[in-house]
Amino acid sequence: EVQLVESGGDLVQPGRSLRLSCAASGFIFNDCSMHWVRQVPGKGLEWVSGISWNGDKIAYADSVKGRFAISRDNAKNSLYLQMNNLTPEDTAFYFCAKDPGEGTYSPGVGGLGFDAWGQGTLVTVSS
């Protein structure tokens, strides 16, 4: 059974940093590209970032470019999102999502959707 379990969400002050993790199991992690998607409570979905199967290709939404960094450790079957200089607008549930494509051109591009998601972890940015 495919499982994605996010952790690391917390209440943080504006300007601070936070690192999210996503532990994957039940599939061959290094065959897939991976993504982070966020959702403000009660609002729609926003793609945040994606990373190819080997980490060579990375893409970000304009809203987080220069502040967030996605990475993965295939030996640990884990995905990460380092979030710096957080603002209240970053408050959301953060989901990790599995993309069956390798993402060797650009993560998610030409892909067939995100076929598994974690349950999400809540990041609240407030003073």
Next chain:
Amino acid sequence: IQMTQSPSSLSASVGDRVTITCRASQSISSYLNWYQQKPGKAPELLIFAASSLQSGVPPRFSGSESGTDFTLTISSLQPEDFATYYCQQSYSSPLTFGGGTKVEIK
């Protein structure tokens, strides 16, 4: 690429045929995916590549395309289908989602 979904919400009864539309701001070929999200849960993939049914998804769900217009159809609405539906383009980065369509019980 902007993805515009309509309607933003609808009320329907069990057994109704429901149609949700997603319009892309430019050509995205067939790189359009549909997700279902229930309250407090993560989204689930229903349809990929505009019209391919994800494994395990009931056949009452179907997808179609006409140019830059994409349609999700539920042929006979079931109680478990009351949820919010999102489209997503995977043609170019940044990947973008539609604003969502909430399907409520009439």
